[in-house]
Structures are given as structure tokens and as C-alpha cells.
Amino acid sequence: MVGIVNARIETVSDGVIDEGQIVISEGKIFDIGTDVNLDYCSQIIDARGRTVTPGIIDAHTHIGLHEQGIGWEGNDVNEAGNPVAPWCRARDGINMLDEAFEMFRQSGITSIGVFPGSANVVGGTGIAIKCCGTIVDEAVIKDPVGMKVALGENPKRVYGEMKKTPSTRMANAAVLRDLLTRTKYYLEAKSRGKNGLKTDRECEAMIPVIKKEIPLIIHCHRHDDIVTAVRICREFDVKFVLEHVTDGYMLVDFLKEQDTHCALGPLLSPHLKVENCNGTFRTPVYFAREGVPFCLITDHPVISGKNIILTAAIAIQWGLSHEDALRAITLEAARHLGIDDRVGSLEKGKDADLVIWSDDPFEFTTFVDITIINGEIVYKR
Amino acid sequence: MLLLKGAKIYPVVGDVLEEGMILVGDDGKIKEIGKEISAPDDAEILDLTDKVVIPGLIDCHSHLGIWGDGEGPSSYDGNESVDPITPQIRAIESANPLQSSFEAAREGGITTVQILPGSSNPIGGLGFVCKTYGNIIDEMTLKNPSALKGALGENPKRNHGQNRKQAPFTRMGIASLIRNYFYEAAEYGQRKEKAEVSGEPFCIDLKYESGLKVLKKEIPFRIHAHRQDDIVTAIRLCEELDIDYSIEHCTEGHLIAEYLGKKKVTAMVGPGLSAPQKTENARLTNINAAILNKAGVKVCLITDHPFLNCRYFLHYAAIAYKYGLPFEEAMKSITLYPAEALGIRDRVGSLEVGKDADFVVLGGEPFTLKGRVEATYIEGRCVWKRELY
Structure with a gap:
């Protein structure tokens, strides 16, 4: 058992504990509070003057799929030969030795969502993985977390340039x-045992979506793409979450009515495309005020994952509260991925994924001192 | 006239004023700066109690207005990438001052920028320096041309060799194209001189005129170089040609810092919020600026906008500070040093009497969460103000 003592603990789910203790056992949070039994701890970490938060979660990245510092050879993010590729699995393209993983650990990131890119409509x-290890199958928290879909510019640009469909939003x-x-149709025919039904690998991969076992995870920046995403999901009665949601601030009332979750960002990126030209911190500030659930993302490598904390800090500079900013990169990110039963807050029984910060996590000069994943120290400054 | 009072002032040159005053004349220049200033009765008072004032930020490597921010390919005007040698093109003729990126710069506290052509070509074209507020680019301009842009490494190779199946295909090819161009420009200069002496008619060649300006040291050569060997090649070329230069990006400078210090290099360091997606910038690190500075290299931080969104220039400097660049050096790397490198120190880069009243109002100390940009002023006029959402 490992004990962390004298810490200012931001639990995210249950307020702040001053001068608190955390006991870690078998990779889980065994106990947390101000009067915790430390007798069985073989190691004590004194966190006096420092802050402990849950491990940071970036819910939308391409880490390992689009490896950093490598050109074509390390780019496995888009199977852009067919706009419908639901049979692709991010898991089969992730290089756990992408240098970015070490950088993520140094930045306090402990769990991540990894998705195929947005060249294809489907x-x-x-997948949701822990940010450690060399075997992707051992790092899995949840697979699949959802089916990636893209609306807007990317598919129509990629296929339009090939003179193929889709070349329009329609x-x-x-x-x-x-x-x-x-x-x-396929699911119905299959469940009725229709004779001679040929296996359709596209439909097979989509069955969990129709059965509402997994959501569609939909890339949509522009307001009309967001509305289209909602329209189609309502039409087919499928679960969905929304990615990027750049124009979200224009649709606050509309999105409030939807039972969905938004991954906002990458807000530090330049507005290079037309569809993200309205990128602004208005969106998270409005969403927090009006109760639209959201997390903040970097879309690594678009913005380096190490800057997720900077993204949240700049949101604070625009008026987001400290608490909402921290939630947006921990518990809400876990909810976005459907892994909040295991990670995202410091609670008894949850995975022992946490970060010890030298000071206020959002101050620009604060360092990550220690990152712990599954109870193991994976980075120490 | 405008009187600023109550703020802590970092003039960058001279002492920090805990509670200082600045008097701005109607000409947009700083008339007086100090602890106590007696201003005329009709002066407009700007009460900045509890705020911090720093000079307007200067970004000496940007593509503001030439890269199609939010406008898509119809406004991609940064690279004339068909021909590897395009010294005749001028960034001022692509820059759209009404593009949203100019407002983004003001939001980021940037008041002066050098806008350079892109890095598709070994010789890319002429850059210029302007203020970030206005609607007529010529009226915003401080210096044109301010530099000739060059590029080593992956970009020219990819754009020409890989995509167009034309030279340059290799790093050797890039260096030789640059070398040949300058030797031809030198010969052109001799021919021109002869003709001037003999009075014979002489047809100006605009391609060589740019190179000639560099050879005469009227403007520097600014060379895109990320990888350490590209940086060394840049130095080799410029020493051979005896021209003024700066290293743009200098991403792997930290691996050869001592050499760069010995050569008294000026390094334009950045961008750095995205993850490295090319091989040449794979060793991008937050400690680069600090290591170079320690080795005696003059470091200016750059956004390379749009590659680092210029709204976050001050945050980028905060990161450099966090990773070891001393506070004063970090401040200078976004104000005074770029002004010196661009040869406009007499006008901007610090808060001194006689200089342009370009300044940024921060909510607290620079490089802190509280120290966000609250307003940006150019020549005494408020050109951006933060309104919370």
C-alpha cells in the first residue's frame, strides 16, 4: 500500500480536501479523507504544499495512430480509401511507443480516448486506454467506446478531391x-434468420450502434453540421456524442435539449479551416453556465496533448471556474468516453490514477511532480 | 493626450515602476514615463490600478493575413510554390489586413509583426514589418522589404522533389540552389554597376534585386531551419556569402547550442503548441529557448501564425519562462529583441520616451493565470479589449 499525505486534494466529485490523505492498494483508491489509516502503507509520499487531482483525461486524441515527429511512416490515422470504414479499429493502429505517451505522462495525462481521423464519414x-505500457491490449479501459463519424469539410474535401462521393455535406x-x-435491415434480417443473408462486414460493425450499445462519435464543427448530426441520430434513434462543436455557442438552447455530451476543441488551434473559423472559448463558458455537459480536448497532435492543461487554464482566463475547468479534463472527459465508473475523480474504489502538482494545476509555472497510473508511479520530475 | 496611471509598468528598458504613469501625446508617441507626471488638465485619464502594463508584443515570424485564416484555400497566399526560387514576390502583396488573424494578433497583445512568405521554396520572397491595426496595409507598414525568406529541410524537398518531381529533391540540392542564386545575384550586381558607370541602358531584374539587397546587407536572409544539420548548413552558407541572417524555428538548436553561441546567432524560436508532425521538428522541446539563451544565442520567440495561434503568444512565452528562460529574457524575447532584430528599436519594443505608445494591459503579473491580456493599444489607441463571455 502507498499513502499520500498532507495533500490539498481536489477530488472533482466531492469537493476539496485540505491536508488530506489517500491510500492506494492494488491499483485502486483504497481510502481517501482527512483521517485515513496509514498503518499498512509501505511507502508514504509527502505532498505538503502540493495539490493532488485525478489523472488528466484527454477524450479525443490520435496518439499512437498519428505518431509525433514521424512523417508518413507513422501516420495511421485515416483509412481514406472508402468513406465507409466502420470495420477499422483504432486499437489495431496504436503504437504504444509513440514518444507522445511519455510526454503525456509528464503532463499528468493518465487516460485517453483514441479515435480514427475524420477523412471518412464512418x-x-x-478506444479508451491508459497512458502506460507497451501492449495496447493491456492498456485498454474500454473498447469500443464508439463509432467515429465525420461531417463537414474533411470527408467532402478528401473524397471530393478524388472526384468521388461524398463531395458535399448532403x-x-x-x-x-x-x-x-x-x-x-441487416440486423432485422439476421435476427429473423433470413436464408442466404450474406455477411456484410460494414453492417456487422455497425450493429452495436443500432443496438444502442455504443454511441456515434461525431466530428462536427459548424452549426449546421451539429444540427445534421442530431437530426440523423434522432431519425435512427441511436446514441451519440459530439466532437469539436466549434459553433456550439450559437446552439446552446438546442444542445441543452439533447441527451448528449460534447468534446470541445482543440481551442488553441489556428482557424485554418472554414469550419473551425469561429473557434472561441465562448463555447465552454456558455456551456458551463447553461448546463450543457462538455469536456475539453486537444485532438493531439493537432494541439499537443501536453497543452490540455494550458487549454483549461485559458478557459479560466475567459471566465470558466476553476472547478469546471478541472472537471472538463477529468470527470467529464471520463463521462464522454463512458469510463467514469473507473476514472475521472478521486473516490474510493476508483482506479488510482492521479497527479501531484507542484502548485495550482492551472498556473503556467506549475509542474507535474508525480503521475500515478493504476497505483504505479509512471513519471516523477 | 492620454495619461495612464496606477499600473505596474514593465518598460523592458529601464526600471520597473511599481505604480507608474505614462503620458501619450496626440501623435501616438510616449511623451513621458515615470512615477509622477503632471499632465495637462484636458488629458484623458486611463486608470489602470492593479493592472500591469508591458510593451506591445512583437512577433518577428508570422504569416498573418496571407494564410487564409477561416477563409479556406481561396486565401492561401503564402507560398508561390511552383518555382523554387521566387525572390521577386513580396508578402505585402498577399497580406489582407481585414483577415480575422489581425484581430487575433491584437487579442494576443501583438502590436507589430514581421510577415514572411512560407517555406515551400529555398528562396521564398520578401517579408515586411507592420503594425497589426488598420485597413490599408501600406499605412500599417514600418519596413518593406524587411528580409528575404529562405528555407532548408523538408518543406522545399517535399513541395518540389516529392510533389512536383522537380529540383530540389535533397538537402544538397536546396543548398546548391541557394548558393547559385546568390552567386548569380552578385554577378548581376557587377553588371549593373558597370552599366551605371558606362551609362549603358540596363534592364533591372527583380529576381536578383532582392538577392542584391541581401548581399549589400540592406536586409537579412531569414532561413527556415529546424534540424541541427540544416541550421549548420544555414550558417555555412551565410558565412560563405557574407550576409546577415537569422535562423527561423531553430528547433534542434538545443543540440548544438554552444556552436550557435559561438557564432552569435539570432534564433527565432517557435512555434510550439502543436505536436511535431514532421521529422525535422521531432525534437521540439520546451527547454530550447532556455538552453539557447544560456549559450549566448539571442532568442526571439515567434508564433509562425497560423502554426501557433497568435492569440496565445504570451502563453508561449510563459512556457519558455516555466522551462528556464529567465523572466527578463522571456519578456525581451517578445518585445525588445524582435525590435532589434527587425531594426525598428527606435520605434517599438520598449516603453521609452519618443517611442510609439504600443502597450498591453494585463490583469496581473506576466506569465501568470491572472496576467491575461485585457487590452491592447497601438499608438495610444485601444485596438482590442477583453470582454468576458
């Missing part, structure tokens, strides 16, 4: 609608 399944939607329609 890109394949995403066709992006049509391609998705067609696949969902076919899958519905």
Missing part, C-alpha cells in the same frame, strides 16, 4: 444515412 471504432449525410438504413 471512420471506425475508438452526401456526407446520405452516406451515413444509407449505412444506418442498411444496418437496420
Whole structure:
């Protein structure tokens, strides 16, 4: 057992504990509070003057799929030969030795969502993993977390340039609608044991979506793409979460009515595309005020994952509260991925993923002193 | 006239004023700066109690207005990438001052920028220096041309060799194209001189005129170089040609810092909020600026906007400070040093009498969460103000 003592603990789920203790056992949080039994701890970490938070979670990255510092050879993010590729799995392309993983640990990131890119209308399944180890299968928290879908500029640019469909937003939607329609029929035919039904690998991969076992994870920046995403999901009665949501501040009332969750960002990126030209910290500030659930993302490598804490800090500079900013990169990110039963806050029984910071986590000069994943120290300054 | 009072002032040159005053004349220049100033009765008072004032930030490597921020390919005007040698093109003729990026710069506290062509070509074209507020680019300009842009490494190789199947295909090819260009420009200069002496008619060649300006040291050569060997090649070329230069990006400078210190190099360091996606910037590290500074290299931080969103220039400097660049050096690397490197120190880069009243109002100490940009002033006029959402 390991004990952390004298810490200012931001639990995220249950306020702040001053001068608190945490006991870690078998990779889990065994106890947390101000009067915790430390008798069985073989190691004590004194965190006096320092702050402990849950491990940081970046819910939308391409780490390991789009390796940093390597060109074409390390880029496995988009299977851009067919706009419908639901049979792709992020898990099969992740290089756990991408140098970014070490950088993530240095930055206090302990769990991540990894998704295929947005060249395809249907890109394949995403995964939630721990930010440690060399065997991806051992790092899995949840697989699949959802089916990646992209609306807007990227698919129509990639396929439009090849003189293929989709080359318009209408066709992006049509391609998705067609696949969902076919899958519905396929599932029904299959469950009725229809004779001679040929296995359709596209539909097979989409069955969990139709059965509401996993959500669609939909890339949508522009307001009309966001609305289209909602329209299609309502039409087919599927679960969904929204990614990027750049124009979200224009649609606060609309999104409040939807039972969904938004991953906002990357807000530090330049507005290089037309679809993200309205990128602004208005969106998280408005969402927090109006109760639209959201997390903040970097879309690594678009913005380096190490800057997720900087992203949240700048949101604070624009008016987000400290608490909401921390939630947006811990518990809400876990909710976005459907892994909040295991990670995202410091509670008894949850995974012992946590960060010890030299000072206020959002101050620009604060360092990560220690990162712990599954109770193991994976980084120490 | 405008009188600032109550703020802590970091003039960058001279002592920090805990509670200082600045008097700005109607000409937009700083008339007086000090602890106590008696201003005329009709002066407008700007009460900045509890705020901090620093000079307007200067970004000496930007593509503001030429890269299509939010406008898509119709406004991609940064690279004339068909021909590897395009010294005749001028960034001022692509820059759209009404593009949203100019407002982004003001939001980031940036009041002066050097706008350079991109790095597709070994010789890319002429850059210029301007203020970030206005609607007529010529009226905003402080210096044009301010530099000739060059590029080593991956970008010219990819753009020409890989994509267009034309030279340069290799780093050797890039260096030889640059070398040849300058030797031809030198010969052109001799021919021109001869013609001037003999009075014979002489047809100006705008391609060589740019190179000639560099050879005469009227403007420097600013060379894109990330990898350490590209940086060394840049130095080799410029010493051979006896021209003024700066190293743009200098990403692997930390691996050869001592050499760069010995050569008294000026390094334009950045961008750095995205993860490295090219091989040449794989060794991007937050400690680069600190290591170079310690080795005696003059470091200016840059955004390379849009590659680092210029709204976050001050945050980028905060990161450099966090990773070891001393506070004063970090402040100078975004104000005074770029002003010196661009040869405009008489106008901007610090808060001194006679200089332009370009300044930024922060909510607290620089490089802290509280120290966000609250307002940006150019020549005494408020050009951006933070309104919380």
C-alpha cells in the first residue's frame, strides 16, 4: 500500500480536501479523507504544499495512430480509401511507443480516448486506454467506446478531391444515412434468420450502434453540421456524442435539449479551416453556465496533448471556474468516453490514477511532480 | 493626450515602476514615463490600478493575413510554390489586413509583426514589418522589404522533389540552389554597376534585386531551419556569402547550442503548441529557448501564425519562462529583441520616451493565470479589449 499525505486534494466529485490523505492498494483508491489509516502503507509520499487531482483525461486524441515527429511512416490515422470504414479499429493502429505517451505522462495525462481521423464519414471504432505500457491490449479501459463519424469539410474535401462521393455535406449525410438504413435491415434480417443473408462486414460493425450499445462519435464543427448530426441520430434513434462543436455557442438552447455530451476543441488551434473559423472559448463558458455537459480536448497532435492543461487554464482566463475547468479534463472527459465508473475523480474504489502538482494545476509555472497510473508511479520530475 | 496611471509598468528598458504613469501625446508617441507626471488638465485619464502594463508584443515570424485564416484555400497566399526560387514576390502583396488573424494578433497583445512568405521554396520572397491595426496595409507598414525568406529541410524537398518531381529533391540540392542564386545575384550586381558607370541602358531584374539587397546587407536572409544539420548548413552558407541572417524555428538548436553561441546567432524560436508532425521538428522541446539563451544565442520567440495561434503568444512565452528562460529574457524575447532584430528599436519594443505608445494591459503579473491580456493599444489607441463571455 502507498499513502499520500498532507495533500490539498481536489477530488472533482466531492469537493476539496485540505491536508488530506489517500491510500492506494492494488491499483485502486483504497481510502481517501482527512483521517485515513496509514498503518499498512509501505511507502508514504509527502505532498505538503502540493495539490493532488485525478489523472488528466484527454477524450479525443490520435496518439499512437498519428505518431509525433514521424512523417508518413507513422501516420495511421485515416483509412481514406472508402468513406465507409466502420470495420477499422483504432486499437489495431496504436503504437504504444509513440514518444507522445511519455510526454503525456509528464503532463499528468493518465487516460485517453483514441479515435480514427475524420477523412471518412464512418471512420471506425475508438478506444479508451491508459497512458502506460507497451501492449495496447493491456492498456485498454474500454473498447469500443464508439463509432467515429465525420461531417463537414474533411470527408467532402478528401473524397471530393478524388472526384468521388461524398463531395458535399448532403452526401456526407446520405452516406451515413444509407449505412444506418442498411444496418437496420441487416440486423432485422439476421435476427429473423433470413436464408442466404450474406455477411456484410460494414453492417456487422455497425450493429452495436443500432443496438444502442455504443454511441456515434461525431466530428462536427459548424452549426449546421451539429444540427445534421442530431437530426440523423434522432431519425435512427441511436446514441451519440459530439466532437469539436466549434459553433456550439450559437446552439446552446438546442444542445441543452439533447441527451448528449460534447468534446470541445482543440481551442488553441489556428482557424485554418472554414469550419473551425469561429473557434472561441465562448463555447465552454456558455456551456458551463447553461448546463450543457462538455469536456475539453486537444485532438493531439493537432494541439499537443501536453497543452490540455494550458487549454483549461485559458478557459479560466475567459471566465470558466476553476472547478469546471478541472472537471472538463477529468470527470467529464471520463463521462464522454463512458469510463467514469473507473476514472475521472478521486473516490474510493476508483482506479488510482492521479497527479501531484507542484502548485495550482492551472498556473503556467506549475509542474507535474508525480503521475500515478493504476497505483504505479509512471513519471516523477 | 492620454495619461495612464496606477499600473505596474514593465518598460523592458529601464526600471520597473511599481505604480507608474505614462503620458501619450496626440501623435501616438510616449511623451513621458515615470512615477509622477503632471499632465495637462484636458488629458484623458486611463486608470489602470492593479493592472500591469508591458510593451506591445512583437512577433518577428508570422504569416498573418496571407494564410487564409477561416477563409479556406481561396486565401492561401503564402507560398508561390511552383518555382523554387521566387525572390521577386513580396508578402505585402498577399497580406489582407481585414483577415480575422489581425484581430487575433491584437487579442494576443501583438502590436507589430514581421510577415514572411512560407517555406515551400529555398528562396521564398520578401517579408515586411507592420503594425497589426488598420485597413490599408501600406499605412500599417514600418519596413518593406524587411528580409528575404529562405528555407532548408523538408518543406522545399517535399513541395518540389516529392510533389512536383522537380529540383530540389535533397538537402544538397536546396543548398546548391541557394548558393547559385546568390552567386548569380552578385554577378548581376557587377553588371549593373558597370552599366551605371558606362551609362549603358540596363534592364533591372527583380529576381536578383532582392538577392542584391541581401548581399549589400540592406536586409537579412531569414532561413527556415529546424534540424541541427540544416541550421549548420544555414550558417555555412551565410558565412560563405557574407550576409546577415537569422535562423527561423531553430528547433534542434538545443543540440548544438554552444556552436550557435559561438557564432552569435539570432534564433527565432517557435512555434510550439502543436505536436511535431514532421521529422525535422521531432525534437521540439520546451527547454530550447532556455538552453539557447544560456549559450549566448539571442532568442526571439515567434508564433509562425497560423502554426501557433497568435492569440496565445504570451502563453508561449510563459512556457519558455516555466522551462528556464529567465523572466527578463522571456519578456525581451517578445518585445525588445524582435525590435532589434527587425531594426525598428527606435520605434517599438520598449516603453521609452519618443517611442510609439504600443502597450498591453494585463490583469496581473506576466506569465501568470491572472496576467491575461485585457487590452491592447497601438499608438495610444485601444485596438482590442477583453470582454468576458
